[in-house]
Amino acid sequence: MGFKEGWQAINMQMPDAVPRTEYSAHVHWELVEKVTGIDTKKIENRDRASAAFIKNWDFSLLWYANIHKNYLERFGKISNMGHAVYAESSAGGSDKDENTSVLFKDVDEALALDCTKFYGEFDQSELIATYEREYEAMCRDYPDTVNMGGVYITLVSGLTYVYGWEMFLECMAYEEFDRVMQSYYEWVKQFYEAFAKSNVPVLMMHDDITWTSGKFASRAWYDQNVLPYLKKLLEPCKRAGKKILFTSDGNYGEFTDAIVDCGADMLFFEPHSDMEGFAKKHGKTHGFVGDVDTRVLLSGSKEDIEREVKRVMEFGKRYPGFVMAVGNHIPPNTPVDNALWYDEFYRKYRAR
Template identity: 25%
Template sequence: MEYAMSLEMGLSLLRGQRRHGRLPVMEHLSGISCEVITHLTQINPVMERHRVNEAFGRLAEIFDVDLLWGGGLPDCTREIYDWSDGQTVKKNARGEDVVQWGIFGAAHQEDGRHFTHVPKPDSIEAALAFDPSVYFPKTVEQYREQFTADYQRMRQNCGKTCLPIPHHYTTAFHWPLANFGFELLCEAGMEEDRFDQLMERFVEISTRITTAWSQVPDVAGFILHDDLAMTGGPIFAPDWYRQHIFKHYPRIFEPLKQAGIPIIFTSDGNINAFVDDIFAAGADGLNFEYMVDLSYLVENYPEKILIGNMNSHIIAAGPLDRITDEVNRCLSIGAQSPHFVVNIGGQITHDIPIDHLEHYLKVRKQLSEQLTSQTSHTT
């Protein structure tokens, strides 16, 4: 497949090549508010729904997005909500509760459950006996057909603007969280022998999914997601993860590795205890939040793709001088890595004011070019 020049920075990064001109960017755009979209693009996506994809294409250009996390730019097939009435929860077309996520709605999670369509087990015994194949029965061939169509749509929706990186959200640890919720996961996780058997069933599905994605034509990179920790650190002791979660990663990663597709692992929270495990399992890159020690990653993993570390709470809360300090902190450290990618951790959310985003963009673009020029002279 031939790519336009505007996509070359993202592709160069995934191929392990050095940057030129500015730091690469991966931003999450779907959480941006209607007010910000309208201000920046002169398109009101709620009033002009047929222009949603055009609006997000303009946003991607304004933010210099090279890599797009998880899928294509939104289009008019997505359900759009007018949140200006002050409501915090609405019903989607299927009658399910959703909460605001930009101009869209996100599933109203119950105790961390993403798969609210799956009946929640009513006991620890039922959770440990849970058979996910009942609800996720597709074969590799069926997944491959679905993912091929999905990826073609992602590429079409992004056009020449940026490169979409598809993802699998429930790599291993996130499977029981998404199905059971936090409390039941914690209880089931203590039944270690039977929990191992449960994880084998989840991992079999993830391996089918990565096998299918490895067979989709022209996929340049892939995101594997597991929220392993909270702001304060891991939910379980680190050795618990090594015994029950990380041992499965090489098997899940293998189809993509064999196909030569770079893997970008993504997790929320303070995962300092796990970065060595994640890279040892075969990840080619890491997308992480501000709690993670960026200096450690830059010093110890110069060959890896390092994405993130910008604190979204500071961008949202301000004031402007604090935003300047945060951008300087993150980019000054990150630019020392040849494969660092700018990213606001936790996404660009609808609570970030227009003036904060405009200031962030101004400082980020100026510093990005300055640091790239400096590092190009020293490498």
């Protein structure tokens, strides 16, 4: 298992066994140490331990995006929404951040933002080199999985870093915000144009376009300010023959047809999305990833975890582009035994 099966799934070629990816299990240090035997309490061992874990757990895809909020911060400023505790930080302690701040306190000032001027233009050759350099490093460190590059801050995700959620939602009430959305699209497209010129074959387009409950604005707003831009951003990458993967948090089931129309080849789902419904409609032509419920791993019994894996496998393995994953993440507070049971049952049921 590994690269071959992942590439087959992306290309809708029905691997003999269901391939797999996970999003943060390789930094669940207690689990990683249990699986690999490498002492992860020593920070200097962690990169090697993660690589050994990814190989041991047969990752066929490794989720990755190059372009994060640091590109917004290069020439401008952003808001800080803070961060709840998720994991141990690389320097010890936790990643909790209570230092919240907002870039704009006045709506008129916020609506005057021109993203192209405020956040600047990057040299295309440097962006291409970044994509290719990081991809080559990933292929060296994780040779048995499909590696990729991508953009995390595509539209909604980027602008919520800029404004914070409260100001973002307030600005949406004004027609002037449509111009801000367009200016952000004009700014972020430089990263997609550069990716199209790179030699990296797989692109991750990430944009958190929904909440857990679904859309946060009217469908008409999305049809004007989000979906057309997603499609335009992908056009150069599609022309260049890239394989397009799409990820959003929350329940974006209402938009999956549109995301397919935008050019995505494979969609990543969290448990509250209707992955089975997507499979029935698009599963013969498009790949999909998910959607074992992380809550079952957090608090379920061994029997609960087996039932959950069987539930997903029973419909997923009918489709050539299905990739198993726990959505949303296997966080560091997941009991190690529960994660190991999940791995046991994945291996038990993965053969087609």
